[in-house]
Amino acid sequence: MNRRQFLKNLGVSVAALSLPGCNMLSQKGLGAALNGKRPNILFIIADDQSPFDLKMYNRDSILDMPVLDELASEGMVFDGAYHMGSWSGAVCTPSRHMVMTGRSVWHIPGGGNPNAGNPEMVPAGLPENTMAAIFNRAGYATMRTCKKGNSYKAANEKFTVCHESTQRGGTDDTGSAWHAEQVLNYLSDRQANNNSDPFMIYYGFSHPHDPRNGKIDLLAKYG
Structure with missing residues (x-):
């Protein structure tokens, strides 16, 4: 093609x-x-x-x-x-996380996000509600x-x-x-x-x- x-x-x-x-x-x-x-x-x-x-x-x-x-x-x-x-000088990783999840920079997984380990901010089942899913x-x-x-x-x-x-x-x-x-x-x-x-x-x-x-x-x- x-x-x-x-x-x-x-x-x-x-x-x-x-x-x-x-x-x-x-x-x-x-x-x-x-x-x-x-x-x-x-x-x-x-x-x-x-x-x-x-x-x-x-x-x-x-x-x-x-x-x-x-x-x-x-x-x-x-x-x-x-x-x-x-969460740092680089924006490429959080931008893709936000696109995939439809969530704010403080509500997505990622090593630099201080809220990443908080299940109320980043729920465990989040991958099931991402773009492809x-x-x-x-x-x-x-x-x-x-x-x-x-x-x-x-x-x-x-x-x-x-x-x-x-x-x-x-x-x-x-x-x-x-x-x-x-x-x-x-x-x-x-x-x-x-x-x-x-x-x-x-x-x-x-x-x-x-x-x-x-x-x-x-x-x-x-x-």
């Missing part, structure tokens, strides 16, 4: 890019919702990415990302979500591809298909393109198996994030 087919196979696309947020639902997705048809969902998240790097938030951006621009125009983006903060109960096929090590492990394990990588390099094989291939392969397998269940894909980029590296051609273009 190529990227053009990938776009056509999406019902509703959600671009949660650096967690800014919007309230814009495509007519295609809205029509499906009104007709009782469960839409396909692609949830995209990146760390350390300013929303104003993206043309969907800043028309004057010099970054060329035609696929993301098309997904944003046909789906929905966030324009009013704000990161609550962290809820979509599974709703009859969705769930898939996740993302960085390993700064995410909520118990929530990640609820996805029926899960790919993780510790690599954050400056090549297609070691960077964000690897995660894109996992998504495309997953959709190809669904198509080959005639899987008609709606899907929810959690697609997390490995970049931008420390270490600050990039592909040679992109460094030459933007550096």
